[in-house]
Amino acid sequence: MDTWWQAPAKDAMLKVTLPGNRIINRFMIKEAIAHRGERVEAHFLEARINGQWQRIADGRTIGHKRILRFPAVETDAFRLHITKSRLAPAIAHISAHYYDEPPKPVRFQRDENNMLSMGVGIAFSWNDHGVSDLTQNIHYTTDGSEPRQSSVLYTEPLSLPLGGHIRARAIVEGRKGPITDVWIGIDRKNWTATDSYGRTEEPSRVLNGNPQSRWITHQSDEGPFGITIDMKEVFTISGFKYLPNTQGGFIERYQVEISTDGQTWQAIHEGTFGNIINDPSERTVLFDNSFSARYVRLSGLIPPGALQQVGAAEIEILQSL
Numbered sequence: 001m002d003t004w005w006q007a008p009a010k011d012a013m014l015k016v017t018l019p020g021n022r023i024i025n026r027f028m029i030k031e032a033i034a035h036r037g038e039r040v041e042a043h044f045l046e047a048r049i050n051g052q053w054q055r056i057a058d059g060r061t062i063g064h065k066r067i068l069r070f071p072a073v074e075t076d077a078f079r080l081h082i083t084k085s086r087l088a089p090a091i092a093h094i095s096a097h098y099y100d101e102p103p104k105p106v107r108f109q110r111d112e113n114n115m116l117s118m119g120v121g122i123a124f125s126w127n128d129h130g131v132s133d134l135t136q137n138i139h140y141t142t143d144g145s146e147p148r149q150s151s152v153l154y155t156e157p158l159s160l161p162l163g164g165h166i167r168a169r170a171i172v173e174g175r176k177g178p179i180t181d182v183w184i185g186i187d188r189k190n191w192t193a194t195d196s197y198g199r200t201e202e203p204s205r206v207l208n209g210n211p212q213s214r215w216i217t218h219q220s221d222e223g224p225f226g227i228t229i230d231m232k233e234v235f236t237i238s239g240f241k242y243l244p245n246t247q248g249g250f251i252e253r254y255q256v257e258i259s260t261d262g263q264t265w266q267a268i269h270e271g272t273f274g275n276i277i278n279d280p281s282e283r284t285v286l287f288d289n290s291f292s293a294r295y296v297r298l299s300g301l302i303p304p305g306a307l308q309q310v311g312a313a314e315i316e317i318l319q320s321l
Helices: 204-206
Strands: 012-031 040-049 050-061 064-085 091-097 107-108 117-120 140-141 163-174 180-184 191-196 226-244 254-258 266-272 283-302 315-321
Touching: 012 040, 050 064, 050 117, 064 091, 091 140, 107 163, 107 180, 117 140, 117 163, 180 315, 191 204, 266 283, 283 315
Parallel strands: none
Antiparallel strands: 012 064, 012 091, 040 050, 040 064, 107 117, 140 163, 163 180, 191 226, 226 283, 226 315, 254 266, 254 283
């Protein structure tokens, strides 16, 4: 491109007025890199909606081409703000578009503070300015019911101290995308875990929200293996989630025991994690009934095949809905 707009300073604003109101969900920007190089380091876009300017998208570098994606807006003007640039920016091309794409699957991501984020796409990803893909409206429920247009609209990460059964879908102009669901465990802050040898430091790693840390029994340990979780107060629970330790700590068979005082125990469930080595994905176990408990013990743990150790990366306890 041999023509471009040359900003007078590093911080600049370019206003674009449309012939009339248009529905837009994409905005393309190109720098004049062949003549001026890549300069922009941060920018954001505003749209004039019902006479008021609203910030609708943020970005960092622009370079050869940057496409800003955002939920569809009806607007008659845009303002592109350059907030950080190595030299005065040179913009060679801008254009506004509407892309009518079908509803995409919803993906979930949780951080170390147990905040749940949602975004749409084939795989959950963060764009280069740290925001999940919200170009389509996401509606969700927390009680396991089907999400509809009237369900809560997702706008920011969720805090769910008691967990829940989250079901979500993208809805675009009445068209419904596939439902994605996830069980979220009770917030594990201040919980502790103890293995069958009385150790607490390594077993408590299954409660820290970091799947890269792990608990694994020692090579010298002899069974029966178990791990006991102290939730510090009584909850009504309905299941648990298990993420294996892919460095060698797998559980194939297990029993679940519960207690309200740590002295009297009740066996409530037993099961098997099939094909756990070849498919080390997170497993969700739902009990047939709900139970009141402060302590949850996974006992009688048996590793698969010829393995001699058991372990876990994460264990969550599910609250009854």
